[in-house]
Amino acid sequence: MAHPARIAYRAWTQPFGRRSVSTPYSFAHGAYARDVRATFDHLEAGEESGSSVSVAGRVMLLRTQGRVAFATMRDSTGEVQLFAQSAASEDFEGFTHLHLGDWVGVTGEVVRTRRGELSVKVGSWTRLAEARRNFGDKWAGIADYDVRYRHREADLWANERTRTSLALRSAVLRALRERCWAGGFMEVETPMLNPIATGAAARPFVTHHNALDSEFYLRIAPELWLKRLVVGGFERVFELGRVFRNEGVSPRHNPEFTSLELYSAYWDYEDMMAFTEELVAGVVRDVLGTTTLTYQGRALSMAPPWPRRPMAELASEAVGEAVSVHTPRERLAALLEERGVVAPPAWGPGRCLAELFECAAESALWEPVFVTDHPVEVSPLARRHRGDAELTERFESYVAGWELSNGFSELNDPVEQRVRFEQQAALGAAGDDEAMSVDENYLAALEWGLPPTAGLGVGVDRLAMIVADESNIREVIAFPTLKPWRDEVGGSEGAGGA
């Protein structure tokens, strides 16, 4: 496409006829379109209410017909028609020269036209801002993904679907917070700038602080900080915020994404699973009014309880023979190889089992399910399973074929945590750039005593995708990460851009 900043460049350079350029500093806004519609819904066609309102919004459509004109105005609540007449409206001529996309403030009587459309009859009006770029085709909107994602402000006006999806995301955030608060969790904030990247298996972004002359990593998870707050006595905490992972971009992955992490002292993973299914299903119900929905054309019920299925059990069903973390590594590796995956020597049976689950069983999961009891090898922060020392008390919820949440009984033994960290560090030394390093400050915290605690992480963007029935994560992120055009990059000379 052409450079996205050039949208409507031609229109911008065209003369603007007899339009004034001065606009007011404020407007005495009195009513929203939705309220006007609700309050005056009773008016009959041709009836005048005798009541005056002041509305403001954007001109979406304009129909002039001789000495009358009709505009469709939209504000944040909906649309209402503006009805101007040469005999009764101030500066009628100017009104007919409004552009689609201009912001206007209008004061006038609420009437219903002879043809039955509820309208504000324009008495006085002001152009609050002019649109010097157009908002795309008034029927087709803006279709170009590049423009839609880079100029979401235009996309929001042009495309109803965008407004709906981003508003649903906002409703999800609100419902999550309210349910966390209702559950007795306090919202906290922990550092995004971290001296080491830890709490998850992921590659970090690196940055530099000038005054401290230190390297920092953008956080890949707030997990360890939050557990330190539990050590400190905040028994139930949550953080809803951005994390950053320097990895591939896909329809389900944005480099920065929003996670909800929460921790409750005295809970184990069974307690947390119960909380999770109620939280997620409750949010869906809060936002959509039901837990029975359609995702990408397929029925999806979010209603709890969700089945609990051990990972080994699901893997066994998928491969057609009994496998577990105790199955000889050679056998697991052979099963992986049948599926086109070559297990590196560093993978023990636990990692092999997890990979086998992922390539054989994961994508077939549709309705919500808790996959439980992950191998210790792939769960360095989770507490050992009380029934099998090679497993952990961990769960991941899967919905629509991908992971939505992850949680576990937290490992709170500082001695064992050090061993786990050291195993991770060894993997890192062997070339695994997603392995964790030893976090001495976190180990010190555990030495002060972390009570039995369960933790949870939820992929909020993915939850929003399900609620909004979107298949691409970018549709629920206002400004998704995109590759910058060359002339947007700071410090470059901008040659060769567009």
Next chain:
RNA sequence: GCGCCGGUAGCUCAAUUGGCAGAGCAUUUGACUCUUAAUCAACAGGUUCCGGGUUCAAGUCCCGGCCGGCGCACCA
């Protein structure tokens, strides 16, 4: 990072085998006193993403680059 597909007027999209680059909407102008994507008429609007190449002739074919969508890989 790899593969496939795409980028044409401000927007949405056409353009046959390589043969004069078009339409609708928007903008500008005119007509019209109840429209609903109003309608009718007229004018104007182009670096066909960028840079090379082949050809009498390139939006179209070839090479390189930029950006995006989808798939794979990685991951949540």
